Amino acid sequence: MVTRALDVVLLGPPGAGKGTQAKRVAATFNLLHISTGDLLREEVGKGTELGGLAASYMQKGELVPDDLVAKMLVTRLHSQQSLAGCVFDGYPRTRVQADLLDGLLAELGRRVDVAVYLDVPDDEVVARLGGRRSCPSCGAVYHVLTQPPARDMWCDVCGSALVVREDDREEVIRQRLSVYRAHTEPLLELYEARGVLKRVPGQGAPEEVFARLADAVRGGSQR
Numbered sequence: 001m002v003t004r005a006l007d008v009v010l011l012g013p014p015g016a017g018k019g020t021q022a023k024r025v026a027a028t029f030n031l032l033h034i035s036t037g038d039l040l041r042e043e044v045g046k047g048t049e050l051g052g053l054a055a056s057y058m059q060k061g062e063l064v065p066d067d068l069v070a071k072m073l074v075t076r077l078h079s080q081q082s083l084a085g086c087v088f089d090g091y092p093r094t095r096v097q098a099d100l101l102d103g104l105l106a107e108l109g110r111r112v113d114v115a116v117y118l119d120v121p122d123d124e125v126v127a128r129l130g131g132r133r134s135c136p137s138c139g140a141v142y143h144v145l146t147q148p149p150a151r152d153m154w155c156d157v158c159g160s161a162l163v164v165r166e167d168d169r170e171e172v173i174r175q176r177l178s179v180y181r182a183h184t185e186p187l188l189e190l191y192e193a194r195g196v197l198k199r200v201p202g203q204g205a206p207e208e209v210f211a212r213l214a215d216a217v218r219g220g221s222q223r
């Protein structure tokens, strides 16, 4: 029996739990997990030519250009581990990146088979990310709901007073969310028009979310 590759795009706002879920989908369906964040860190860490170029942008606090990221993706997509397909975690984020990804997959006779949108309402994202408390001295991270420190607002490790990092302030989270939605809306429309979009409620226990996600991916593999 010839099985064709299954390529899955996983979309969702920051705090939706994409990373954890993408790893589980990859393990369950025997796919290659591709996170462009990990990919960048890996190339920079290995000191490859592409990594060196990427680092020069990152050091200036600039975004790594799309074509550079696409070059890193090419290597992964043409690797043995990618034969059964890939889960793209947090990529594409924009229409330009979606077109690049289509082009790369087309070279292999593949396409995005299913795009899953992990739908988490803004208030839930704010509750998840806004509950983070960080230790300015040792870097330990807590969460008021899921991982509270033993003593109210003090670090368990070193005893310092915990703080809410700038990135974890509600206004900053809401701003990031509105930027995310502005970029992602066109992607959702694109995948919807192709009939490959599945919206999966991202609320509830990680196991429940995964069960819904796995159903959506299975549906996509039967197209």
Ligand SMILES: [Zn+2]
Residues within 6 Å of the ligand: 135, 136, 137, 138, 139, 140, 155, 156, 157, 158, 159, 160
């Ligand atoms: Zn500490």
